[in-house]
Amino acid sequence: MDRAERWRRDLDAWAIPDEIIAAAPENPWGHLVSRFGRRTDTALAQPAGPTLDRARESMPAANARFPGSVLDVGAGTGAASLPLRPTELIAVDESAAMLAELSQRAAALEVPVRAIEGRWPDVAGDVPVADVAVCAHVVFNVPDLVEFFTALTAHARRRVVVELPERHPTSWLNPLWEHFHGLRRPTTPTADDAAAIARELGYGVNVERHLAPEPRYSSIEEMAASACRRLCLDPARAGEVAQAARDLGVWPPDRTRWVTMWWDVPA
Template sequence: MDEQWRADLGRWGIPSEIAAKAPADPWGHSPARFAERTDRALAAPEGPTLARIAEALPPGGTVLDVGAGTGAASLPLAGKLGELIAVDTSAGMLAELTSRADELGVSARVIQGRWPDVAAETPVADVAISAHVVYNVPDLAAFLTELSGHARRRVVLELTERHPMSWLTPLWEHFHDLGRPERPTVHDVMAIAEALGHEVHHEQYLAPLPRFAELDDLAESACRRLCLGQDRAEEVIMAAVELDMWPLPRERWFTLWWESK
């Protein structure tokens, strides 16, 4: 099952002849954009994921946030947090998280590295959370096993129903005549977690906000993801409108959780 996950995820790779022409990293993420999402989450701290973390978190408890980014999934719990342990590969993301943790009076321990490579140097927490990360993880069973091993009470995952780049499928076909896979999905994540012996609970709901507020934002992101220069933005906008992609429908998100053994 884990091998099927790895194979399905591998099919999302960008062909080398397309990637070689990319003017910018098609897989890159902006700490500034992530920080904006965190600030929105701090302004309106609600939703199923936060609720599932909060109900398992004792007052002054600890949260391990793997793939923490700038802290959108964990910092809104500042009032209950004793310590936040944040793991991420990006120093820029962790810097944004630390800055906000300081403002909120949250004790934050940051560990730069990839999970589960840094699991041995990471403390155990009351609750372990990983939000919008699993579709970047080829060895999902090992990832979840170490995540569960670092949670005294509960593990919580947040993810989209399908691969987060699925929205680009019509544009890949339009600009590169390239089809995109339909798997893996959240149901594959649930199956792998259950195969590891966990009783997985889930809740599904619409994403709290649209992926993009403006067509220009869609075009900027699509150009980078499609390995096109930003000078192609108007073409992307025209294609998105012609393909009836705008406005993008809200994504369906899932919160998964299970109790630690």
């Protein structure tokens, strides 16, 4: 089995059993726009770190007034792109609500933005090429990384920069899944697997590991509410989840380790 097929198989193993999904009070895979917005505001207040630095250094002009264009795939509210203050931002995301938040922040920063709602690479044919393509915290939602990376690279003139956690973003919940559902969750794939797939495509992949700039949650209450949704539990069980998280060592959490990988696009 090749790496790309193994990646797809390993991601499939993260599916939640149908009987648990059927009893879920809300979508366990949903995202809160407010949490994404908080991450973006942190990035705007402190516009540094490996991902932003690797993107910024490849922009075509040193003049801050004309820094070049950026394509942000899975843009969310713009944490990986707005701090770059590009001449043009092309933002692709499946969520209209995320794009609306991004557009509001872009307007306040006077960053021209073209928002494209849809899934990458399904909408790639409607997306122009940019100087730099960035993609943050999307890869673990992508079954076909070969198609995804190929389209991303085809839409960058200079560099592709990808940020992702070292392991699946819900790995921290694994002890709680076993506690509440008796379900053992996977441990693969990893960021190293994603980098290996990109290298097999012929890209000169560079990798830098670093800590997330802020804790995953600001309080145990916020964590417990999120965990209830992810675990398909009634929100009324948040107190029980909080206690289990303490008992199992899930809380307080370690700072998440992230990976930035990047490759230059041949002229």
